Amino acid sequence: MKTIAKLTLVLLIAFAPMGCDQGGKGAPAEGGASSANAEATTIKIGEYASLTGPTATFGQSSHKGLQLAIDEINAAGGVLGKQIELITEDDQSKPEEARTAVLKLIRQDDVVAVLGEMASSRSLAAAPEAQRAKVPMISPGSTNPQVTKVGDYIFRVCFIDPFQGGTMARFAVEDLKATNAAVLVDVKNDYSVGLAEFFVKKFQDLGGTILAQESYTEGDTDFRAQLTKIRELKPEVMFIPGYYTEVGLIAQQARELGIDVPLLGGDAWDSPVTLEIGKDAVNNSYFSNHYSADDPDPTVQDFIQKFEQTYGETAGADGSKKKPDAMAVLGYDAGKLIADAIKRAGSAEPTAIRDAIAATKGFPGVTGSITINAERNAEKPIVILKIEDQQIKFVKRIEP
């Protein structure tokens, strides 16, 4: 008798927390308010981002941009007469967590749309869930082409890797006059693998030779073995399509070993941490990106001002003021686009929103004009940035 009582007590205590609100960050879910309920006073939009973990700056930046957009829209009266409620989940830079976060947003929080993720691996993990639940998902910055192929509810507001890889290859051949290159790929990372593939293909199509393709894994800290191998082959440029933490270390170790050639990279280089870790080592490198803080276009400068006013100027590692990075701008554009789509749809029904997103033509984003094409991607211009004297400088813009 006593044992059964004890056992019941233990089980009750163990399972009691499940009844409590298991919140992520952001407003707790209002139980029972479904998106079809006309009585709902807010329109709920879900966001999943890497607020912590090895790619924390991606999520933190895109969240800031998105929050800014939502705040602006709400201040102007919201959409369809209702305020937008942004529910944010942290996926800790892990694909499994991204999937869990999206499931929670869809099932528990009843969001009508999901925004995320910056990293292609995490978008790929979560997209099937959004597709299955028929909730539209807009990725602000995943560039791997596979993401939107998951289904017709998955969109993105940025360019894709065939364009990015091809552009960097062309830049290397035409502007840097390189005839050969070495590539260092993060094999655990869909974005890195895909981008490297497209770079290699275009580079070879343009007549260049790929001297070596070495690999590493996200999380590695020592790349000297691969870099020593690469050094022996004397490439004229090195393409490193990885995430910023590893890129910083790789650049450092490459310079240490005497590799002085220009380093090339993709949009995942865009983070204040790249300069923090890389310091002088990342000088003489170029990377492709979605926007440049030096762009004199008034839309861009307006945004930078607004962002700095709201968040204070992000102080860089050397105490200098740094402008918002591409992730912040993309988050902002994605936020503005989703609100515009809801307005055009005239309703907060996920399917109607989805159709409105698909019909987007010439939407004025800070990163450029956004038109969603048949593959649910946006054809956007690329900017190439150079790192010189530990500063990021604009080099050129390439239209799609």
Place this chain on the structure above:
Amino acid sequence: MDVFFQQLVNGLAWGSIYALIALGYTMVYGILKLINFAHGEIYMLGAMTGYYAARALGFDDGPSMIGLLTVLTISMVVCAAVGMLIERVAYRPLRNAPRLAPLITAIGVSLFLQYGGQIVFGPDPKVPPELLAKSTLFTVGSVPVNNVQVVVLVVSLALCAGLTWIVHRTRMGRAMRAVSYDRQAAALMGINTDKTIAFTFAVGSALAAAAGILVGLYNPKVEPLMGLMPGLKAFVAAVLGGIGNIPGAMLGGVILGVAETLVSGYLSSTYRDAIAFVILIVILLVRPTGLLGSTAKEKV
């Protein structure tokens, strides 16, 4: 040949780090027949302590030898204390329990430290301040050897030498050897086994902390989960050299570091982590007592 030498230098640097961590494993095993899986996390704590200490003491605005030595000392002291605390709380109560219990506890402590570390320090990787200005000291052929690699090597050698001196030339060292040979007999001879064991943990942890600081210099990125892989590899290094055998741990560490780099450089970088475990399997099949270990004949 130059490439080989370069890879050798790279491998020696990492090998020294593995050796420092492996020493902790091997000493604790020798004395308690316990594989302290939490040891990798002590290494992580050493690196983290170094990061916070450097920032708190204001060494983060430039290279400073004094800064490096101070941070090294602080880190070693803190981790020695943590090591002793873990021993006192997690392992001593299980001193006479069947061998499996402290083993599982060790894994538990390891996980606790990893995830606790994520909560306390945040899971984002941090960049330790540059306490040593990097410069190429000399070149052999076309291979640049930079000062950080030399520092890593020299500090490791110094610490290993220090440990050997402690073990063979001091009373406490003699006590450690006695306890590892036969704990009960040592107790009968008047040796305070509790104190000896605590001392062993302290020294092992201090060495792991030093390894953490050196890694912060060499590859400036620290995060709460950084102890997992090096901890496992150092364990393999200890087994390779003969678990319980101190020179064996040093040898194992160096061999592992060099093997890893050579495989990564000459075969394929994707096999870098795999080689450690291949070595583990091979050594357990071919010579389970390790390269320098010896089978103790049990006299009935």
